[in-house]
Amino acid sequence: xxxxxxxxxxxxxxxxxxxxxxxxxxxxxxxxxxxxxxxxxxxxxxxxxxxxxxxxxxxxxxxxxxxxxxxxxxxxxxxxxxxxxxxxxxxxxxxxxxxxxxxxxxxxxxxxxxxxxxxxxxxxxxxxxxxxxxxxxxxxxxxxxxxxxxxxxxxxxxxxxxxxxxxxxxxxxxxxxxxxxxxxxxxxxxxxxxxxxxxxxxxxxxxxxxxxxxxxxxxxxxxxxxxxxxxxxxxxxxxxxxxxxxxxxxxx
Numbered sequence: 591x592x593x594x595x596x597x598x599x600x601x602x603x604x605x606x607x608x609x610x611x612x613x614x615x616x617x618x619x620x621x622x623x624x625x626x627x628x629x630x631x632x633x634x635x636x637x638x639x640x641x642x643x644x645x646x647x648x649x650x651x652x653x654x655x656x657x658x659x660x661x662x663x664x665x666x667x668x669x670x671x672x673x674x675x676x677x678x679x680x681x682x683x684x685x686x687x688x689x690x691x692x693x694x695x696x697x698x699x700x701x702x703x704x705x706x707x708x709x710x711x712x713x714x715x716x717x718x719x720x721x722x723x724x725x726x727x728x729x730x731x732x733x734x735x736x737x738x739x740x741x742x743x744x745x746x747x748x749x750x751x752x753x754x755x756x757x758x759x760x761x762x763x764x765x766x767x768x769x770x771x772x773x774x775x776x777x778x779x780x781x782x783x784x785x786x787x788x789x790x791x792x793x794x795x796x797x798x799x800x801x802x803x804x805x806x807x808x809x810x811x812x813x814x815x816x817x818x819x820x821x822x823x824x825x826x827x828x829x830x831x832x833x834x835x836x837x838x839x840x841x842x
Contacts, residue, residue: 606711606729606730606733607654607655607725607726607729607730608655608656608710608711608712608713608729608780609655609656609657609658609707609710610656610657610658610659610660610705610706610707610710610712610713611651611656611658611659611660611712611713611714611715612659612660612661612662612698612701612702612705612712612713612714612715613632613644613647613648613651613659613660613661613662613714613715613717614662614694614697614698614701614714614715614716614717615630615631615632615644615661615662615663615664615670615717616630616662616663616664616665616667616688616691616697616717629642629666629669629670630663630664630665630666630667630669630670630717631643631665631717631718631823632644632647632670632717632718633666633669633670633673634823634829636720636823636829636832636833636836637829637830637832637833637836638833638836639836642673643717643718643719643720643823644661644670644673644717645677646720647715647717647719647720648679648680648681648683649680650721650722650725651681651713651715651725652679652680652681653680654724654725654726655725655726656681656713656725657681657682658681658682658683658684658705658706658707659681659682659683659684660683660684660685660686660701660702660704660705661674661683661684661685661686661701661717662685662686662688662697662698662700662701663685663686663687663688664687664688664691664697667685667687670685671685671687684704686700686701686704688700692791692792692793693790693792693793693794694716694794694795694796695789695790695792695793695794695795695796695798695799696789696790696791696792696793698714698786698789698795699786699789699790699791702781702785702786702789703786708783708786709783710783711729711732711780711781711782711783712780712781712783712785713725713729713778713779713780713781714778714779714781715777715778715779716777716778716822718777718822718823718824719776719777719778719820719821719822719823720819720820720821720822720823720832721776721778721814721818721819721820721821722818722819723742723814723815723818723819723820724815724818725778725780727815728740728742728778728780728812729780731810731812732780732782732810732812735810736808737780737782737808737809737810738781738782738784738785738788738803738808738809739779739780739781739782739785739799739800739803739808739809739810740779740780740781740809740810740811740812741775741776741778741779741800741809741810741811741812742775742776742777742778742779742811742812742813742814743773743774743775743776743811743812743813743814744773744774744775744776744814744820745769745770745772745773745774745813745814746769746770746774746820746822747767747768747769747770748767748768748769748770749767750767751764751765751766751767752764752765752768753765773811773813775796776814776820776822777822780812788802788803819835821835
C-alpha cells in the first residue's frame with residue numbers, strides 16, 4: 591500500500607498505547623457521487639494508489655501497533671465486507687452492520703461493544719480520513735492529561751487565495767490557500783476504557799458526550815504534528831487534490 595505524502599514515522603512503542611480501534615465506515619458519501627454509487631465512501635480509491643481509503647487506514651493503524659479493528663458498516667455494507675474478506679490485511683478485522691442509521695455517536699457505541707478488550711483504551715477514526723501521524727504519541731498525550739477522550743486536531747488549508755492588508759487598508763500581498771488560523775476536529779480519537787458507556791444509543795456524540803466532557807475538562811485536543819499529512823476525503827475535488835499531492839511527493 592502507498593503511504594500518504596510526508597508520512598510521519600511512528601513513535602517508539604508506548605506501554606499505554608491502544609491495540610484496538612473502531613473505524614466508522616457507514617457513510618453514504620453523497621458528495622462523492624458518482625464514485626459512491628456502487629460502493630461506500632471508505633471504499634473509494636485514492637487515485638494513483640490502487641487502494642481504497644480504508645485500506646490506507648488499516649495499514650496505518652497496524653503500523654501504530656493496533657492488532658484488532660472493528661469496522662462499522664452501513665451503506666452498501668456488502669461491498670466493504672467482501673473487500674475485507676478477500677484482502678490480505680495487516681491486522682484482525684471484524685465488521686458490524688447498522689441495520690438503521692445510528693448517527694456517529696450511536697455507531698461508535700454499537701461498534702465498541704465488539705472490541706476484544708472492553709477494559710482497555712481504544713482508537714477510533716472516521717472512515718473518510720487519509721492521514722499518517724504518530725498515534726502512539728497521541729496516546730501518550732491522552733494519558734498524560736488523564737483525559738477521557740482526546741481528539742486529533744488538524745489545521746486545513748483555506749481553499750481560496752487570501753489578501754493581506756495593513757491597518758490603513760493597503761494591499762500588501764496575495765497568499766494562495768494558506769493554512770487556516772483555526773484547528774478542526776481531524777476525525778481521529780483516543781478513548782479511555784469506559785468511554786463507550788457515555789455515548790448515546792443514537793445521535794451525534796459531538797453534540798452530547800463531547801460538550802459534557804469539555805465542561806468537566808475531561809476532553810483533550812492533540813494538534814497533529816507539523817508536516818504530518820492529513821486530508822478528509824469529502825468531495826471529488828478532495829480526491830483530485832490528494833492525487834496531486836501524492837504525485838508531487840513522488841516527483842524527483
